[in-house]
Amino acid sequence: MLNIGIIGITEVLEPHVIQIRKNKNVNVIGKASVGTSTQLNGFHFSIPEFNRVELIERADVLLIDNSSLLPFELLCDIVRKSKHIFLTEYLSLTIAECEQLVKLANESRSIVQVSNPYYYTPTLQWLNKNIPAPFFLEISQCTDGQNLFEVLYPLLLMLVDVTGISPKKVGVTAFETTQNDLGFCNVRLVFGSGSVVNLNFGSQISQNKFKIKGHAKNSFVSLNFEKKIYLHNNSKIKFSSDLSVNEFDNFVEAIQNQNQESSNLEDYLAAKHLVNSIEKKISQFIT
Numbered sequence: 001m002l003n004i005g006i007i008g009i010t011e012v013l014e015p016h017v018i019q020i021r022k023n024k025n026v027n028v029i030g031k032a033s034v035g036t037s038t039q040l041n042g043f044h045f046s047i048p049e050f051n052r053v054e055l056i057e058r059a060d061v062l063l064i065d066n067s068s069l070l071p072f073e074l075l076c077d078i079v080r081k082s083k084h085i086f087l088t089e090y091l092s093l094t095i096a097e098c099e100q101l102v103k104l105a106n107e108s109r110s111i112v113q114v115s116n117p118y119y120y121t122p123t124l125q126w127l128n129k130n131i132p133a134p135f136f137l138e139i140s141q142c143t144d145g146q147n148l149f150e151v152l153y154p155l156l157l158m159l160v161d162v163t164g165i166s167p168k169k170v171g172v173t174a175f176e177t178t179q180n181d182l183g184f185c186n187v188r189l190v191f192g193s194g195s196v197v198n199l200n201f202g203s204q205i206s207q208n209k210f211k212i213k214g215h216a217k218n219s220f221v222s223l224n225f226e227k228k229i230y231l232h233n234n235s236k237i238k239f240s241s242d243l244s245v246n247e248f249d250n251f252v253e254a255i256q257n258q259n260q261e262s263s264n265l266e267d268y269l270a271a272k273h274l275v276n277s278i279e280k281k282i283s284q285f286i287t
Contacts, residue, residue, distance in 0.1 A: 002255065005059030006031040007052055008088070009067045016063060016088050017047075019248050026252060030055050034067045056083065061255070065089045072097055079104045084111040084255050086248065090153045090268070095276065098269045105265055109258060113251045116263040118158035120250070122243040123223055123230055127214070128161045129243075130232070134194030135216035137162070142205040148182070148279065151201050156271045160262050163191045165270040172281035177203065182286070187278055 004026050006013050010033050020026055032052035052070075056062065056078055064070070066089035070078075078085065079101060093101070105112050118124055143151050156165055167189040177183035184202040191197075212223040222231045230237040247263075254260035 002026045002060045002084075002252065003029045003058065004061045004063060005029060005050070005055040006047070006063045007034070007055065007070070008063075008065030009034050012065045012067065013063060013088060016086075016248070019246065020063070023249055023252055025256070026061070029058055034065075060084065061086065063088060064091075066091055076101065076104055079110045079112065080108055082108045082110050084251075085113070086251050087112070087114050089115065093272070095269070095272050098265070098272055102265050102269055111251070111255050111258075111260050112265040113247075113254065113260065113263050114157065114265065114268040116154065116157045116160070116247065116267075118154055119160065119263060120245050120247040121225075122239040122245075123225070123237075124158055124162075125243040125245055126230075126237060126239055127212075127221065127223070131162075131214055131216050131219055131221065133163070133191075133216075134196075135214055135219075136196050136198075137212060137214045138198040138200065139212045140200040140205055140210070142209040143182070143201050143203055144209070148275070148282070152199075152275050152278065153268075153271055155199055155201070156274055157263065157267060159197065160267050163189070163193070163195050163197055165267060165274055167191050167197075167274070170274070170277050170281065172278060172285070174282045174285035175202075175204075176286050182282070185282060 002025060004020060006017065006028065010031065013031075017028060020028060028047055030048045030050040032050055032055045050058070056074075061084045062078060063086050065087075072093070075091075101112065104110070139155060141151065141155065159165060169188075169190040171188040171190075172185065174185040175183050182202050183204040184200070187199040189197040189199070210225040212221070212225075214221040214223075220233055221237075222229070224230070230239075250263075
């Protein structure tokens with residue numbers, strides 16, 4: 001049985017706790033809350049409150065959002081003690097800090113999993129299994145005022161098994177609006193397999209907020225996540241039960257097996273390098 005501690009804004013973490021409590025191998029022992037009294041009153045679970053240092057000592061696993069703002073040295077200390085971490089949001093780490101955490105996690109055998117919401121959907125699991133490289137993917141998402149940080153990481157991390165997160169070439173075309181936000185951005189990623197991924201995002205993307213179209217040998221896919229219409233060669237895709245993968249169950253299994261294949265800290269580091277490259281290219285288009 002793994003003892004789990006929760007650190008962050010309880011409103012943000014509540015849906016994750018609902019999922020966690022369905023796993024018979026875990027026990028939620030306490031929380032170290034961040035936020036206003038109004039936010040804290042919204043948390044309806046009878047979970048004891050601890051100061052975060054005590055909670056870290058008691059827990060085997062920590063569930064952390066981006067609001068907790070743990071000092072980097074404390075984060076390193078958690079990993080050194082072989083505590084396991086599930087990051088529900090993407091921490092504002094520098095590349096150097098992320099590299100240091102990767103090194104510490106490898107030494108201590110700490111499992112650090114980064115949230116990867118699209119990757120664990122049956123749709124992406126099906127795509128991983130059924131569309132062989134080389135292929136062309138076009139992914140479009142309306143950002144609705146989200147910043148680049150919020151948009152790019154989930155889009156890139158979901159590609160971890162489809163193409164990986166280390167392309168040979170990166171191209172960017174971007175346009176800002178009169179309000180000086182990113183109206184439209186196209187990121188073209190070319191991989192060694194010959195596969196190409198086009199990422200289109202921005203406030204001027206059509207109201208179909210998230211969709212993927214793909215072409216490969218003898219295959220065409222159209223995946224509309226908003227309307228829940230998923231087609232392969234113009235026929236509806238039938239998802240088998242083995243494609244339903246729970247993100248947190250996968251994390252617990254990785255801890256038990258001491259083996260984490262996807263959505264780990266190294267994947268996040270690769271995504272950070274790629275986001276850094278994309279940001280530099282986008283800056284050339286923004287005045």
